[in-house]
Amino acid sequence: MSDSGLDDPPVGELVQRASQQLTHLVRQELQLARRELQDKGRHAGVAAGLVGGAGLVTLYGVGALVAAAILLLATVVEPWAAALIVAAVLLAVAGGLALAGRRQAQEALPPVPAEAADSVQDDVRYLKERTSR
Numbered sequence: 623m624s625d626s627g628l629d630d631p632p633v634g635e636l637v638q639r640a641s642q643q644l645t646h647l648v649r650q651e652l653q654l655a656r657r658e659l660q661d662k663g664r665h666a667g668v669a670a671g672l673v674g675g676a677g678l679v680t681l682y683g684v685g686a687l688v689a690a691a692i693l694l695l696a697t698v699v700e701p702w703a704a705a706l707i708v709a710a711v712l713l714a715v716a717g718g719l720a721l722a723g724r725r726q727a728q729e730a731l732p733p734v735p736a737e738a739a740d741s742v743q744d745d746v747r748y749l750k751e752r753t754s755r
Contacts, residue, residue, distance in 0.1 A: 692705050
């Protein structure tokens with residue numbers, strides 16, 4: 623039997639190899655992460671473009687529906703009156719949406735978590751009381 627201690631590399635060489643392998647592994651992981659993020663970014667850009675295109679086509683569709691509503695109403699009243707009625711209805715809907723949005727925005731202001739801040743103040747008060755005894 624031969625002494626296996628003689629064939630083993632010195633500790634310094636093992637530490638150097640481990641350091642090199644770790645550095646190589648970290649670089650490979652970073653390259654993989656960068657490629658992954660580039661790929662996800664490319665997909666996100668394409669998705670944003672497609673969603674934007676869908677929004678634009680939807681806008682045209684809504685415009686066509688508005689025109690159809692005006693034409694339908696024009697069979698009953700004068701065309702200018704039909705357009706005025708449809709415009710008034712659309713503006714009323716827009717006003718309602720704006721008011722609802724304003725209410726929601728007021729609920730979000732100020733952007734401070736008030737309940738959490740109150741809870742923290744209660745905790746601080748409690749701790750002060752307990753430590754002053």
